[in-house]
Amino acid sequence: xxxxxxxxxxxxQARIVRAALTLYNRLGEPNVSPxxxxxxxxxxxxxxxxxxxxxxxxxxxLFAAHEQQMLTLLQTAPEVRDVEAAWFxxxxxxxxxxxxRFVYRSQNDLIGRSxxxxxxxxxxxxxxxxxxxxxxxxxxxxEVLRLWASAKPRLxxxxxxxxxxxxxxxxxxxxxxxxxxxxxNQAVCHAAAQVLALLQPYATAPNRTHLEQLLQRYDTLxx
Amino acid sequence: xxxxxxxxxxxxQARIVRAALTLYNRLGEPNVSPxxxxxxxxxxxxxxxxxxxxxxxxxxxLFAAHEQQMLTLLQTAPEVRDVEAAWFxxxxxxxxxxxxRFVYRSQNDLIGRSxxxxxxxxxxxxxxxxxxxxxxxxxxxxEVLRLWASAKPRLxxxxxxxxxxxxxxxxxxxxxxxxxxxxxNQAVCHAAAQVLALLQPYATAPNRTHLEQLLQRYDTLxx
Numbered sequence: 001x002x003x004x005x006x007x008x009x010x011x012x013q014a015r016i017v018r019a020a021l022t023l024y025n026r027l028g029e030p031n032v033s034p035x036x037x038x039x040x041x042x043x044x045x046x047x048x049x050x051x052x053x054x055x056x057x058x059x060x061x062l063f064a065a066h067e068q069q070m071l072t073l074l075q076t077a078p079e080v081r082d083v084e085a086a087w088f089x090x091x092x093x094x095x096x097x098x099x100x101r102f103v104y105r106s107q108n109d110l111i112g113r114s115x116x117x118x119x120x121x122x123x124x125x126x127x128x129x130x131x132x133x134x135x136x137x138x139x140x141x142x143e144v145l146r147l148w149a150s151a152k153p154r155l156x157x158x159x160x161x162x163x164x165x166x167x168x169x170x171x172x173x174x175x176x177x178x179x180x181x182x183x184x185n186q187a188v189c190h191a192a193a194q195v196l197a198l199l200q201p202y203a204t205a206p207n208r209t210h211l212e213q214l215l216q217r218y219d220t221l222x223x
Numbered sequence: 224x225x226x227x228x229x230x231x232x233x234x235x236q237a238r239i240v241r242a243a244l245t246l247y248n249r250l251g252e253p254n255v256s257p258x259x260x261x262x263x264x265x266x267x268x269x270x271x272x273x274x275x276x277x278x279x280x281x282x283x284x285l286f287a288a289h290e291q292q293m294l295t296l297l298q299t300a301p302e303v304r305d306v307e308a309a310w311f312x313x314x315x316x317x318x319x320x321x322x323x324r325f326v327y328r329s330q331n332d333l334i335g336r337s338x339x340x341x342x343x344x345x346x347x348x349x350x351x352x353x354x355x356x357x358x359x360x361x362x363x364x365x366e367v368l369r370l371w372a373s374a375k376p377r378l379x380x381x382x383x384x385x386x387x388x389x390x391x392x393x394x395x396x397x398x399x400x401x402x403x404x405x406x407x408n409q410a411v412c413h414a415a416a417q418v419l420a421l422l423q424p425y426a427t428a429p430n431r432t433h434l435e436q437l438l439q440r441y442d443t444l445x446x
Contacts, residue, residue: 028331108251108328108391111398118398125395150435154420157392158385161417164395165388168331169380172348172387175334175341194384197377201424212373 013051015041017065020058024102025179029059030109056114063110063117066100067124074131081142083203083210086135087196093163094191101179104167125160132156145202155202159195166191186222193218236274238264240288243281247325248402252282253332279337286333286340289323290347297354304365306426306433309358310419316386317414324402327390348383355379368425378425382418389414409445416441 019041023032034055038048052058073092080086097104103121110117133156139145140152147155170178170187177183193215200211242264246255257278261271275281296315303309320327326344333340356379362368363375370378393401393410400406416438423434 028335105331107395111395112251121395122398125392150438151420151423154417154438158381158417158421161388161392162381162384165384165391168388168391169348169384172330172334172344175345194377194381197374198381198421200374200377215373215377 009051012043012047016043016048016051016058017061021062021100021102024059024062025100025105026181029102029106034058056117059110059113060116060120062100063103063120066096066103067120069096070124071127074127077131077134078138080135080138082144083207083214086139086144086199087192087214089135090163090195091188091192094166094188094195097163097167097191098184098188101167104164105171105179107164125164128164129156129160132159139199143204144207145199146204147202151202155198158198162195162198163191166194189218189222193222232274235266235270239266239271239274239281240284244285244323244325247282247285248323248328249404252325252329257281279340282333282336283339283343285323286326286343289319289326290343292319293347294350297350300354300358301361303358303361305367306430306437309362309367309422310415310437312358313386313418314411314415317389317411317418320386320390320414321407321411324390327387328394328402330387348387351387352379352383355382362422366427367430368422369427370425374425378421381421385418385421386414389417412441412445416445 016037020032020037023037023040034048034052035045037058038045041048052061070093073089073096076089080089103110107121111121112118133152136145136147136152136156140147167179167187170183170190178187196211196218197215200208200215203211239260243255243260246260246263257271257275258268260281261268264271275284293316296312296319299312303312326333330344334344335341356375359368359370359375359379363370390402390410393406393413401410419434419441420438423431423438426434
């Protein structure tokens with residue numbers, strides 16, 4: 001009888017992905033070489049290149065994992081019919097974006113990195129916009145929001161911009177703190193609050209009050 | 224009598240600034256070396272370094288010119304008391320940001336470039352936020368907008384994010400077109416419309432209609 005295979009190759013690949021994500025988030029994707037990831041893990045550069053033939057392959061793998069999580073979350077948009085559900089989706093999205101903050105910190109660089117990244121970054125932004133529009137339609141149909149027709153696409157776009165660049169804004173305001181791991185709670189709460197606040201002026205009376213309560217809770221958590 | 228001095232040094236400096244701005248905007252600041260600027264102008268690298276001792280000095284000079292124009296415009300915020308005035312300021316701001324789009328395309332890179340740039344980028348963002356808050360107070364006092372107290376800082380922040388990252392968003396959606404010179408009219412109209420749209424749900428009835436007219440005119444111009 002043989003012992004179960006431990007698949008050391010798979011384990012190494014997962015360790016590389018985890019270490020690269022940490023370094024990308026901390027230093028910015030353009031500032032991390034595959035050799036730095038290998039050194040951080042204490043493995044040889046050759047071993048890393050065996051799993052990822054180029055830095056672009058590594059970056060694409062990390063982006064694909066984030067994309068998958070985002071698309072799964074965005075699929076729930078048609079079921080968002082009350083303030084709590086909107087709050088849950090928007091908070092969860094802020095968390096996902098924080099955990100892959102290297103994407104949003106260097107988005108323009110990633111777009112120029114490879115054709116694959118250009119296409120996938122662009123496609124994710126479009127899917128995001130479509131999902132926000134779907135969510136707004138659902139909230140309008142449930143009379144949580146009162147939206148006139150031309151307001152819907154404009155509000156959906158503003159939501160995407162505020163979500164996508166909320167971290168860049170926080171970074172520009174406080175470059176030495178905003179993207180450090182300790183800032184996580186504040187950053188996620190602030191990002192979620194900023195996008196919920198966009199909905200508030202369109203909310204029907206009891207929902208506007210409910211949103212104000214959530215926003216005030218966020219203000220407390222984010223300071 | 225001597226002929227008036229032609230100050231060839233000053234002329235060269237102005238030509239360097241113009242050429243660098245064009246190249247930064249087209250290729251992104253991180254991708255333009257001083258040698259490239261010199262080659263573009265047909266002058267020697269030594270001549271360029273005589274005027275700008277380092278690439279950072281050149282980038283700082285270009286940023287300072289944009290900063291000065293922005294601060295002058297932002298100072299008019301307290302006088303914004305109707306929809307036309309708000310429209311004028313926000314449209315003009317979109318134009319200024321377009322003409323220095325290298326700043327917004329590579330904001331995170333610039334922050335890491337020098338202590339001077341970090342401080343000035345951060346200070347401009349703060350001044351921008353303060354001016355938007357002042358503008359909202361003025362529009363509220365004139366009963367153009369009806370804003371509850373907690374909505375003002377949130378809306379001011381959303382305005383800054385949408386203005387600052389509107390070009391990054393356009394670039395992420397269409398990387399091969401969005402920042403090219405031909406896209407200017409569309410980009411400026413779209414950026415101005417996006418931020419005016421944020422004000423609309425807070426506008427009192429006749430002003431909301433006025434904003435809708437402006438937004439529809441922008442929709443026509445931007446396509």
